Amino acid sequence: MASSGEQVARLSWFSWDPTRLLHLTATFFLAYILLTAIRLFRRRRWTMDSFAKFPGPQLHWLYGNVHEYPEDERALNNLYKYSKEYPCACPFWTGPFNAFLLLTHPAYAKTILSSTEPKDDVAYKFIIPWIGDGLLVLSGQKWFRHRRLLTPGFHYEILKPYVKLVADSTNVMLDKLERLMQKGSSVDIYQHVSLMSLDSIMKCAFSYNSNCQVDSENSYIKAVYDLSYLTNLRFRCFPYHSDLIFHLSPHGFRFRKACKVAHDHTAKVIKQRKKMLKNEKELEKIQQKRYLDFLDILLCARDEDGNGLSDKDICAEVDTFMFEGHDTTASGISWIMYCMAIYPEHQTKCREEILHILNGRNTVEWNDLSQMTYTTMTIKECLRLYPPVPLVARKLTKQMNFFDGRSIPAESLVGINIYCIHRNEEFWENPEVFDPLRFSPERSANRHPHAFLPFSAGPRNCIGQHFAMNEMKVATALILAHFELTPDPANRPNKIPQLVLRSKNGIHLNLKKVI
Numbered sequence: 425m426a427s428s429g430e431q432v433a434r435l436s437w438f439s440w441d442p443t444r445l446l447h448l449t450a451t452f453f454l455a456y457i458l459l460t461a462i463r464l465f466r467r468r469r470w471t472m473d474s475f476a477k478f479p480g481p482q483l484h485w486l487y488g489n490v491h492e493y494p495e496d497e498r499a500l501n502n503l504y505k506y507s508k509e510y511p512c513a514c515p516f517w518t519g520p521f522n523a524f525l526l527l528t529h530p531a532y533a534k535t536i537l538s539s540t541e542p543k544d545d546v547a548y549k550f551i552i553p554w555i556g557d558g559l560l561v562l563s564g565q566k567w568f569r570h571r572r573l574l575t576p577g578f579h580y581e582i583l584k585p586y587v588k589l590v591a592d593s594t595n596v597m598l599d600k601l602e603r604l605m606q607k608g609s610s611v612d613i614y615q616h617v618s619l620m621s622l623d624s625i626m627k628c629a630f631s632y633n634s635n636c637q638v639d640s641e642n643s644y645i646k647a648v649y650d651l652s653y654l655t656n657l658r659f660r661c662f663p664y665h666s667d668l669i670f671h672l673s674p675h676g677f678r679f680r681k682a683c684k685v686a687h688d689h690t691a692k693v694i695k696q697r698k699k700m701l702k703n704e705k706e707l708e709k710i711q712q713k714r715y716l717d718f719l720d721i722l723l724c725a726r727d728e729d730g731n732g733l734s735d736k737d738i739c740a741e742v743d744t745f746m747f748e749g750h751d752t753t754a755s756g757i758s759w760i761m762y763c764m765a766i767y768p769e770h771q772t773k774c775r776e777e778i779l780h781i782l783n784g785r786n787t788v789e790w791n792d793l794s795q796m797t798y799t800t801m802t803i804k805e806c807l808r809l810y811p812p813v814p815l816v817a818r819k820l821t822k823q824m825n826f827f828d829g830r831s832i833p834a835e836s837l838v839g840i841n842i843y844c845i846h847r848n849e850e851f852w853e854n855p856e857v858f859d860p861l862r863f864s865p866e867r868s869a870n871r872h873p874h875a876f877l878p879f880s881a882g883p884r885n886c887i888g889q890h891f892a893m894n895e896m897k898v899a900t901a902l903i904l905a906h907f908e909l910t911p912d913p914a915n916r917p918n919k920i921p922q923l924v925l926r927s928k929n930g931i932h933l934n935l936k937k938v939i
Contacts, residue, residue: 464521471515471523477830478525480514481506488517490660496928497919500814500843507844512828516839519662522546524817524837528844530851530874531827536818536838537874537882540567544817544837546665550655551923554683555747556740559887567884569727574741574887577721583891584790585715586628590898591787593623596637598906605935610912612930614758617899618645621754624895629718629745630693647685648751654679656922690742697723718745745888752812753892755924756878757899758931759810760803762917764900765909765933767858774799775904775938782905788898796897801860803896807878809858814843814921816880842877843921851875908936 484491493499506514507528517523524544527533542563552561559570576582597620604611619637622645626634636642654675658664670676697719722741726732733741764771781795782788817839824838825831832838847855851872852862861867874881879889886892903909912934917927 468521471521471836474833474836475515475523475525478510478513478515480510480516483517486520488519488523489515490518490662493660495656495660495920500919500921503841504844504847507841507848512826513830518546518659519665521662522665522837524839525832526815526839526841526844528841528848530845530848530872533840533845533877533881534872534874535824535826536820536840537877537880537884539824540883541818541820541838542567544819544839546819546837547655547659547817550658551651553679554651554655554686555743556736558737558740558744560744560748570733570737570741571883571887573725573727573733574718574721576725577716577718578887578891580890582716582721583894586624586891587788587790587793587894587898589627590624590895591902593620593627593637594899594902595786596620596623598902600637601907601935602937605907605937610915610932610934612915612932613761614754614927614931615645617758617761618648618750618754620899621750621757621895625746625749625753626693628891629749630697630742631715631717631719632693632696643685644689647682647689648747650678650682651686652751652923652926654682686743686746687739690739690746693719694738694742748886749888749891752924753895755812755926756807756810756892756896758927759812759925760806760896760900761903761909761933762911762931763802763806763809763858764904765911768910770802770858770860771904771909774802774900778901778905782901786902786905788901792901793894793897796901798860799900800897801863803893803900804863804876804878805858805860808846808852808862808876809856810919810925811842811846811878812924813878813880814841814925816840816842840877840880842880843925845875845877848875904938906938908938910934910936 481489481492483489492502503526507526512529512532513525513527515523516526524546527536540563543561548561555561557566559567559574562570597616600616601611601613616637619642622642623634623637626632626636634642636645657675658670658679664670664673664675670679701720701723719742722733722738724732764774777796777798781792817837820832820834820836820838822834823831824836846852849855852875879886879892910933912932915929915932917931918929920926920928
């Protein structure tokens with residue numbers, strides 16, 4: 425039997441001792457900080473050794489290179505400057521410990537994009553709470569399965585009926601712009617194009633009439649703007665790379681609030697469709713009643729084993745397509761309109777071609793798209809100078825060897841700098857000159873296939889690129905048939921790279937009705 429002294433000692437060990445608890449907590453916290461610091465400094469040394477053969481701009485001990493890329497057009501200007509000083513590739517440090525190798529040569533881009541290397545786990549992980557594990561961020565066999573199941577949703581037979589729906593949405597926007605034009609001042613078109621693009625994607629991909637163009641205070645559009653801004657802010661602010669710090673910050677609260685708005689919007693769309701399809705599980709039966717859409721394909725897709733997508737997977741793909749299908753296209757159309765305004769001779773040529781094709785009609789049909797030869801070349805030149813997604817990133821699972829003998833190891837972070845590749849003087853003569861004839865068959869024939877990447881390239885290219893290109897053609901045609909565009913000298917756009925290429929101060933144009 426234990427003595428009374430032993431019992432007292434045992435009780436004192438298990439008794440509540442705030443000082444002892446505080447001491448243990450502090451010890452564990454300091455040990456965690458020390459281990460984290462060791463891991464981060466080892467990562468820094470490994471990255472510096474991995475990129476040793478790639479010279480780049482001087483580093484700041486804390487900011488890395490981020491301080492040279494403010495949230496305005498100086499960021500892209502500096503990227504372009506360094507792409508010329510350090511050809512092919514140079515490191516870009518997002519803080520003291522993480523760096524990407526930014527590729528600015530088509531052959532370098534081809535080495536990465538011709539593989540199925542996954543998206544990076546730094547920048548892209550910040551948008552997963554928003555869009556989930558959809559096609560954009562998936563990797564491995566799950567990515568391959570989703571890609572195979574979703575591909576039928578972008579067959580040209582599926583895309584055909586969408587042309588009229590996009591035209592209808594564009595005409596709603598044109599009516600709004602005509603009313604705004606009568607006020608006599610320039611119009612910031614970006615917001616209106618975003619709403620039109622969302623209206624189009626909701627009609628085409630989800631057969632859902634959102635009425636978002638009439639409801640100008642659309643909460644989903646505001647949420648997307650917030651999420652894009654906050655994701656970019658988190659990437660640039662090293663402390664926010666910590667999930668805990670970001671979660672506890674005011675920006676983290678704002679991010680979660682915007683995510684809820686976006687997810688509620690998605691859930692509403694899916695719930696309405698599931699109710700509609702309750703007794704119509706086969707695509708053939710659905711198609712007898714109306715055109716097929718992206719959501720039909722998602723809900724009815726089956727692999728070789730007869731298994732479909734889970735509810736979680738469906739939500740992720742809808743969120744992904746809702747973002748990628750409207751935000752990138754809205755960026756593209758807005759910058760196309762800006763280019764038309766500042767290059768009036770090309771605007772005139774496109775309008776003449778379009779009016780000839782439409783022949784008095786106020787809508788666009790499927791067969792019209794293939795006849796827009798000069799307009800298509802002009803759109804491509806706009807996408808070259810103003811790519812909707814200026815940079816994509818990967819994390820390597822294996823060593824990559826480049827054409828000049830240099831290589832980088834597995835685990836490296838790589839960014840394909842599309843904005844600078846589109847301005848690479850080795851492949852684009854006078855790259856800052858606006859010249860749609862660059863895309864004529866004669867001048868395109870011998871160009872490097874990875875010199876023009878508005879929709880990326882390779883097995884992980886944009887699955888919806890034909891849908892996006894069709895929408896840009898329809899919108900461009902109807903806008904130019906309706907309005908003459910001129911720039912507002914007092915409001916020159918200040919381009920900034922967020923998730924997509926935006927303008928910090930909007931894109932302001934003067935509109936004049938075509939007689």
